[in-house]
Amino acid sequence: MPTRRNISPDQQLAALIKHAYAHAPAVRKIFDDAGVVPRAIKRIADLERVPITTKDQLAQLQRAAPPFGGFLAIPARRVRRVFQSPGPLNEPHGAEKNIARVGGAVFRRAGFKRGEVVLNTLTYHLSPGGWILDAALRHLGACVVPSGVGNTELQARLLLDLKITGYAGTPSFLMTILKKVEELGGNVPAQLALRRALFTGEPYPPSLRAQFEEAYGLRTLNAYATAELGFLAYDCAAQQGLHFAEGVIVQVCDVATGKPVAAGEVGQVVVTAFNETYPLIRFGTGDLATYLAAPCACGNPMPRLALVGRVGEAIKVRGMFVHPNQLKSAAAKFPALGRVQGIVTRPDHVRDALTLQVEVTQDVDRAALAEKFGAAVRDVIRVSVDRIEFVAPGEIAADAKGIVDERTWK
Numbered sequence: 001m002p003t004r005r006n007i008s009p010d011q012q013l014a015a016l017i018k019h020a021y022a023h024a025p026a027v028r029k030i031f032d033d034a035g036v037v038p039r040a041i042k043r044i045a046d047l048e049r050v051p052i053t054t055k056d057q058l059a060q061l062q063r064a065a066p067p068f069g070g071f072l073a074i075p076a077r078r079v080r081r082v083f084q085s086p087g088p089l090n091e092p093h094g095a096e097k098n099i100a101r102v103g104g105a106v107f108r109r110a111g112f113k114r115g116e117v118v119l120n121t122l123t124y125h126l127s128p129g130g131w132i133l134d135a136a137l138r139h140l141g142a143c144v145v146p147s148g149v150g151n152t153e154l155q156a157r158l159l160l161d162l163k164i165t166g167y168a169g170t171p172s173f174l175m176t177i178l179k180k181v182e183e184l185g186g187n188v189p190a191q192l193a194l195r196r197a198l199f200t201g202e203p204y205p206p207s208l209r210a211q212f213e214e215a216y217g218l219r220t221l222n223a224y225a226t227a228e229l230g231f232l233a234y235d236c237a238a239q240q241g242l243h244f245a246e247g248v249i250v251q252v253c254d255v256a257t258g259k260p261v262a263a264g265e266v267g268q269v270v271v272t273a274f275n276e277t278y279p280l281i282r283f284g285t286g287d288l289a290t291y292l293a294a295p296c297a298c299g300n301p302m303p304r305l306a307l308v309g310r311v312g313e314a315i316k317v318r319g320m321f322v323h324p325n326q327l328k329s330a331a332a333k334f335p336a337l338g339r340v341q342g343i344v345t346r347p348d349h350v351r352d353a354l355t356l357q358v359e360v361t362q363d364v365d366r367a368a369l370a371e372k373f374g375a376a377v378r379d380v381i382r383v384s385v386d387r388i389e390f391v392a393p394g395e396i397a398a399d400a401k402g403i404v405d406e407r408t409w410k
């Protein structure tokens, strides 16, 4: 993980904290309010003492002290670009290299090399996505074609004319461009030099992956990145979660206590990036993920996370966060099952009871199915299911809440 030669991540963290506390008034206030002195943070393990700053809090702080909420840690005259992402959140970029360095390493994982000619289709306007990819690719020594979004036909012609070898952007847009190439009479992959793609910005379903990799012969990698922090994690051939990116501190933390969760548990993705311009220490992304610590079949030793959804959509059941997407993903493993809804009650005012209503769409052995489905859900959420009720297709509305909290607190 070291991003500077001869400096350990712990030393790098201590230097970042010292710099941020000295120069960013908001960071100083967070530490002072929590009674934490900068020199108390000597190791990554010490970070849990620092309160998490959520995305909403950051937006509020920026509104109260515009434009950067007291998080700018360099003189204003050294800011080189200002981006804005939804929130709204203002993001200053200076001469720092870390976002590019971390991103460059992720592109390398995706097989991108020096000299690669890359079509970068994320937007370059206002939101930092396009520039984050651009900086990462140039750090790697690639040649960027900054095409941005839209203009599908033009993009299709760029692929052909410029002999583009790599693509960066969303998977759905690449599919749109490749379909356009075919519509124009081109043959994918025979006429294209395109060999690899790095996707970010939207989910990358297995069906789309199969099309890119098998039908079009591309090597693809899916990366998790945010506007505030750049690249955070990326997937691998094993397809079992996303490896933490090197050169940035990614933690999965309990939403209430802020402490890192144990392996297999769900928590918020909390990030500390080595960014001297805009040091966000323990930034709560609002994304919920399962922390996976077991070795990955691909051999990459970095721990992994599996994204499950947003923090506000999850409900705590017997002390564990349960997200509707976890119930959905368990139900999707059974062809006989349709929509699912969880109902949390507390009949004896002591223990939470979890009931699942699930649509059954085929004539099957219900007792056996209930047992298998219950076990599959427990594997995902680590909370046992008290009762499974099968209902007819259509009984759960398409827009129904994935989990309903019917507990009363007496």
Ligand SMILES: [Zn+2]
Residues within 6 Å of the ligand: 235, 236, 237, 238, 239, 243, 296, 297, 298, 299, 300
């Ligand atoms: Zn792996």
